[in-house]
Amino acid sequence: MPEKNQVCTAEITGLTAEGSGVCRVDGMAVFVPGTAVGDMAEIKIVKVLKSYAFGIVERIVTPSPDRVENTCSVYKQCGGCLLRHISYEAECRTKDSIVRDAFTRIGGLTPEFDSFLGAEATEHYRNKAQYPLAIRDGKAVCGFYAPRSHRLVPVTDCALQPEVFGEILRTVLGYINEKKLSVYDETTGSGIMRHIYLRRGAHSGEIMVCLVVRKDVSRQLSALCRLLTESFADIKSIVMNINPRKTNVILGDSCVTLWGSDTISDTMCGNTVEISPLSFYQVNTLQAERLYAKALEYAAPDGSEVIADLYCGAGTIGLSMAEKAAKIVGVEIIPQAVENAKRNAQSNNITNAEFHCGDAGEVFGKLRKQGCAPDMIVVDPPRKGCSQETVDLIAEASPKRIVMISCNPATAARDAKLLSEKGYSVDKVCGVDLFPRTGHVECVVLMSRDKA
CATH class of the missing domain: 2.40.50.140 (Nucleic acid-binding proteins)
Incomplete structure (x- = not known):
């Protein structure tokens, strides 16, 4: 040893x-x-x-x-871009192997593996960033936490974020320091300004600035709203999110719109999408469209089928399939995301989609009792994967096809294995890189009811 x-x-x-x-x-x-x-x-x-x-x-x-030569000055301290020291070709080979290994070794499965879908853009691709604030040498700074710590690494220019995000960050930090607004201290629970949270529509270019605070300080932020809107024409929404809890959870439950609209808009798979601060929306829009196209290819709806979309977020996956389905039934636990999904359907004149709020397993169970019998289920669970209850309910619903989108190949393989034990064959898997230069990789899985 x-x-x-x-x-x-x-x-x-x-x-x-x-x-x-x-x-x-x-x-x-x-x-x-x-x-x-x-x-x-x-x-x-x-x-x-x-x-x-x-x-x-x-x-x-x-x-x-x-x-390859690393081009980021904080690469080793930040820890976000774990793979910035190797070529992107090598990164795709590595991620493809991770997906394949998860299903063959962890899951003990033998699906057909489609060609790995690498990204065309490996820099400036993120449409969302959340920057914690801290005090360094008496000044407010923002950045990212070092791996496995809450030690802030000051950053305003991140190679994965749009360049305009850095300009907005420096403007906000300058205002905080000029007005001497207090910065939240997570050890004591004191201070006001917690996070700067930015979202941007990849196709629309619309920007949302969300300022996460411990308590309502809208009066102190009114001048900042003027400064931001005068400096950045693409800002369409400035929101204050209030999080009074002593927690490392970023967002609180209450949002107050300080300027502009409550949401921003973007386009996903040809549909107009409304995005609020609390909406789930894939951070790499262009790659997400390729991911959803692969999911649609696997689902292969013929226009007569009912599709249940579990963990549906703002409805982007289900709505991308609505034209080729008889009906879409979406389930999501975040109320604001469900409202976004309903408005997204309405704004795109999609009349065959309905959305329900609650835990995927619980709501889907109730819908099943009310007679909802989907021909197909699309499921996009969080990193921890599906709950056992959700796996059981999916199997009980007995759809002819299941399409799973997962940001964690290991839990996807685990859930696919569980479903394989309940009468489903795991037919195809495709790895998709939504997060170039990081260690994360997504995959799409096609399962079909075993006729035997």
Whole structure:
């Protein structure tokens, strides 16, 4: 076994879903952040557990052909872009392997794997960013938390965000510092300004500025609204979200519109979409459209079918299928998102969609008792996957096809395995990169009722 503080030279032979390189030292797997497959590296062992260990790079002896020059000044401190040190081609290979491994090794399944869908744009693709605030050297700053901590890394120019976000951040920070507005301290629960939260329509260009505060300070922010709207013509909405709780949850339940409209609009799969601060909306619009197109391809509705859309958010997936379905029934737990979904259907003259608010398992169970018998179910669960109740209800509904969209291949494979034990074959899987340069990867899964 390797020992703590031991220094050794080893070749990196794999990458984990968390972006760490993997090598073997004295027969034990060692995980080493910031390395690439093919690196020959001098590694210092920093922690040894029963069956694996962790190391840090002392020196790259021979660099991998996959290595590229990192262009972000806070890449190592921020930890958001885990894969910025390798080429995008290598990143796609890694993510494709993560998806395949989840279904074959974790799930024990043998689906057909479609070609991995990499992104055309790997920079400035995000339509949403949430920046916590802190005080550094007596001044308000914003940025991102370092990995596994609440230590703020000050950032205003992030390569994944639209450039205009940096300009807006600097304007807001300048105002906070000029007016001496207090910044929230999560250890004491004191201070007012908590987060700067920005959203932007990828197609429309419309921008929402949401200021997360501990209590109502609308009077102190009125001059900031004038400053922002005079400086940035694309800002269509300025909202104050009030979160009085001593918690690390970003958004509170109450939103007050300070200027403009309550929402912004964008286009998704040809439909106009209304986005509120609390709406779920995929952060990479262009890739999300490719993701939804793959989901529609898998669903293959013929115009006569009822489609249940579970964890539907603002309804974007279901509405993208509405033209080819007899009826869409959406279920979502966030009330504001459900209202957005209803308005999205109305604004696009989609009359065959209805949306219900509540836990997906509970609401769908009630709908089933009322006679809702979907021919097809589309499910887009959170990272933790479907609840056991939801899996059971999906199986009981016995749709002929299930299309699952997941941001966590491991839980998707787990849920697909559970459904395979309840009479469904797992036919196809496709990995899709919605988050270039990060360790995250999405996948789409097609399951069909086993006729046998």
